Amino acid sequence: MIEFPQDSQNTIPTSSVKIVGLGGAGANMLDRVALDGLDGAELLALNTDIRTLSGSVAGERIQLGRNLTKGLGTGGDPDLGNQAVLEAEDELRAALKGRKIVFICVGLGGGTGSGAAPIVARVAREEGAFVVMFATMPFVFEGRRRREQAETALNELAVLSNALVTFDNSRMGELVLAKQGIHEAFAAADRMISESIKAVIRLVVRPGLINIGLDDLMSALRTTRSRCLFGSGIARGKDRAQKALRNALSSPLLDEGALLEDAETVLVHLCGGEDLTLFEIELLMESLSKFVPKKAHVLFGAAIDPSMNDQLSITLVSSLPEERLRQVQPRGEAGAAIAPTSTLEPSVGFDAEPETEPEPDVVEAVEEQAPEPEPERISIKAPEVDDDSWLQSADKEASETPLEKPEEKKEPSDEKETEFFAEPELEEDEETEGIDSDKDVTEPDEPPFAESDEEAKETKSHIPELNKVEAAKRKPGETKTSSEDVFESSLDDADEKAGNKPDEKSDEKSDEKPVRKPGDPQAELSFEGGPRGRFEGASPSVFEGEDLDVPAFLRKKKK
Numbered sequence: 001m002i003e004f005p006q007d008s009q010n011t012i013p014t015s016s017v018k019i020v021g022l023g024g025a026g027a028n029m030l031d032r033v034a035l036d037g038l039d040g041a042e043l044l045a046l047n048t049d050i051r052t053l054s055g056s057v058a059g060e061r062i063q064l065g066r067n068l069t070k071g072l073g074t075g076g077d078p079d080l081g082n083q084a085v086l087e088a089e090d091e092l093r094a095a096l097k098g099r100k101i102v103f104i105c106v107g108l109g110g111g112t113g114s115g116a117a118p119i120v121a122r123v124a125r126e127e128g129a130f131v132v133m134f135a136t137m138p139f140v141f142e143g144r145r146r147r148e149q150a151e152t153a154l155n156e157l158a159v160l161s162n163a164l165v166t167f168d169n170s171r172m173g174e175l176v177l178a179k180q181g182i183h184e185a186f187a188a189a190d191r192m193i194s195e196s197i198k199a200v201i202r203l204v205v206r207p208g209l210i211n212i213g214l215d216d217l218m219s220a221l222r223t224t225r226s227r228c229l230f231g232s233g234i235a236r237g238k239d240r241a242q243k244a245l246r247n248a249l250s251s252p253l254l255d256e257g258a259l260l261e262d263a264e265t266v267l268v269h270l271c272g273g274e275d276l277t278l279f280e281i282e283l284l285m286e287s288l289s290k291f292v293p294k295k296a297h298v299l300f301g302a303a304i305d306p307s308m309n310d311q312l313s314i315t316l317v318s319s320l321p322e323e324r325l326r327q328v329q330p331r332g333e334a335g336a337a338i339a340p341t342s343t344l345e346p347s348v349g350f351d352a353e354p355e356t357e358p359e360p361d362v363v364e365a366v367e368e369q370a371p372e373p374e375p376e377r378i379s380i381k382a383p384e385v386d387d388d389s390w391l392q393s394a395d396k397e398a399s400e401t402p403l404e405k406p407e408e409k410k411e412p413s414d415e416k417e418t419e420f421f422a423e424p425e426l427e428e429d430e431e432t433e434g435i436d437s438d439k440d441v442t443e444p445d446e447p448p449f450a451e452s453d454e455e456a457k458e459t460k461s462h463i464p465e466l467n468k469v470e471a472a473k474r475k476p477g478e479t480k481t482s483s484e485d486v487f488e489s490s491l492d493d494a495d496e497k498a499g500n501k502p503d504e505k506s507d508e509k510s511d512e513k514p515v516r517k518p519g520d521p522q523a524e525l526s527f528e529g530g531p532r533g534r535f536e537g538a539s540p541s542v543f544e545g546e547d548l549d550v551p552a553f554l555r556k557k558k559k
C-alpha cells in the first residue's frame with residue numbers, strides 16, 4: 001500500500017541539523033559535503049590534529065585532546081582518541097545542544113575517529129538528537145590492526161547510533177579504476193557519502209509536496225538486527241524518472257534492487273524541479289513496484305526544489321533482516337555485492353529500541369564470528385570529477401540498461417573476489433612477483449599499506465598525479481591536505497621497498513608542479529625547497545614547540 005501523508009509530519013528546520021566531521025577522514029567528507037553545496041545545515045569539525053582542523057571548511061571547529069596530544073593526531077591509537085574527546089566533552093555538548101538530527105562522518109581504523117566516535121554519538125543522543133552515523137571501514141591493504149580497530153568501534157556505534165551507515169572503503173575503491181590510486185578511491189567514497197547525506201537531508205528536512213518525517217525514516221529503518229538498504233539516484237532529460245530509479249538501484253547496497261524483494265517497509269522520496277509531473281511520479285512508482293513486495297508498506301514523499309532545474313532525484317531507504325541478508329548472495333556484474341564485513345550486536349533504534357543500521361552502500365548488523373569481509377569487484381562506471389559529466393554518463397548508462405527486475409541470483413564467483421589493487425590480466429608469475437614469501441602478510445603487526453615491491457612501484461608511479469589532485473584541494477596557507485599524509489606514508493613505503501634514499505625521493509618530488517583549479521587565485525608553494533610550508537614573510541606555525549609546517553609524518557618519524 002502506498003501512503004500519501006497529507007500533513008507536514010515531523011519535518012525539521014535545517015537549523016536543527018548538524019553535520020559533524022570527525023578525524024582526518026571525517027574532515028575530508030565534510031569538505032566534500034560543503035563543496036557539493038548544502039544549504040543551511042551547520043558543519044562542525046572535530047579533530048586532535050590541529051593542522052587538519054584549521055584547514056577544515058567547517059564553520060565550527062573543536063580541538064580534541066588539547067592537553068593530551070598537543071595538537072597532533074593520535075598516531076592511530078583509539079584509546080588516545082577516546083580520552084581526547086572526553087577532554088572536550090563540555091564544548092562538544094554545547095555545540096550539539098538543541099539539534100534534532102546529527103550526522104556524524106568518520107573514517108574508522110585510525111585513533112581519533114575510532115576512539116572518539118562512540119562518545120560523540122553518545123553525547124548527541126543525550127542531547128536529544130537522532131544520530132545518523134556514516135562510517136567508512138578501512139581498505140584491506142591498510143592491514144589487520146586498522147580493520148580490527150574499526151570493527152571494535154563499529155560494534156559500539158551500532159548500539160549508540162540511531163542509524164549506522166557503513167561504507168567499506170575497499171568497495172568504494174572499486175568504483176574507480178584500479179590504476180587511479182588511493183586518492184581517487186577516497187574521493188569516490190567521499191562523493192558517495194556526501195550524496196547519501198544530502199539525500200537523507202532532502203528526505204527529512206526539505207519541505208515537500210508530500211513530506212517524509214523522521215518518524216517515517218525511523219519506521220523504514222526499524223527492525224531488530226537488520227541492516228539498512230540505501231540507494232540514491234539522480235538524472236535529467238528524457239526518461240529521467242526511469243534513469244534516476246536505475247541509478248538508485250545500482251547502489252552497491254541494493255544489489256540492483258534484488259535486496260528490496262523481502263523488504264517490509266520501503267521509503268521512497270522524489271525531488272525534482274518545478275517541472276516535476278504527476279505522470280513521472282506514477283511511472284516511477286510503477287517501475288519500483290516490480291522490485292518491492294506487494295504487501296510492503298511503501299512510504300512516499302516528494303518535494304519540489306527549483307534548484308534541481310531539470311533534474312530528478314530518487315532516494316530509497318529500507319532495511320533487511322539479518323537472517324535474510326545472510327541468504328542473499330552477492331550479485332555479480334553490474335550489480336554490487338554486499339557481504340557482511342563485521343560482527344555487530346543488535347543495533348539500537350530511536351528511543352532505545354533495538355534497531356537497524358542503514359547502509360547506503362553497506363550497513364551491517366551481523367553476528368559475532370562473521371567472516372572477514374572480502375573485496376569484490378563491481379563494474380559500476382567510475383563517476384567523473386566533473387559533476388555534470390558524471391550525471392550525463394550515469395544517464396547514458398541508465399538509458400542503455402533496461403529497467404528490469406533481475407530474475408536470478410547468481411552464485412558468487414571467484415572472479416570478482418579480486419583485491420583492490422590486483423591486476424586482473426597479469427600472468428600468474430607477475431602477480432606474485434616481488435612478494436616476500438617469508439613474510440606472513442596477515443600478521444597483526446604488519447604496517448598499514450603493506451605492499452609488495454611491485455605494488456609499491458605501482459603506488460609510487462601514481463604519486464605525481466595524486467599530488468596534483470590533492471594540491472588542487474589545498475586551502476590557503478596549507479602545505480598538505482590530510483589525505484596527503486596517508487599518501488606520503490605510501491610513498492615512504494614505496495621508496496623503502498625500492499631501496500631509495502630519502503634524498504632520491506626529494507629529487508623526484510621537487511619536479512612536481514602542483515596544479516590549481518582554473519580561476520583559483522591562490523599562490524602555490526612547492527612541497528620541498530623554497531619557504532617550506534608557508535608563504536614568504538609569514539611566521540612559522542609553532543605549537544607547543546612543534547613546527548606545524550613540517551608534515552606530521554616527518555615529525556612523527558623524528559620521535
Ligand SMILES: Nc1nc2c(ncn2[C@@H]2O[C@H](COP(=O)(O)OP(=O)(O)OP(=O)(O)O)[C@@H](O)[C@H]2O)c(=O)[nH]1
Binds near residue numbers: 022025026075114189
Ligand atoms: N573515505 C575516506 N576515507 C579516508 C580518508 N582519509 C582516511 N580515510 C580512512 O579513514 C581511516 C582513518 O583515518 P583518519 O581519519 O585520517 O584517522 P583519524 O581518525 O584522524 O585518527 P589519527 O590520525 O590516527 O588520530 C583510514 O584508515 C582510512 O581508511 C578520506 O579522505 N576519505
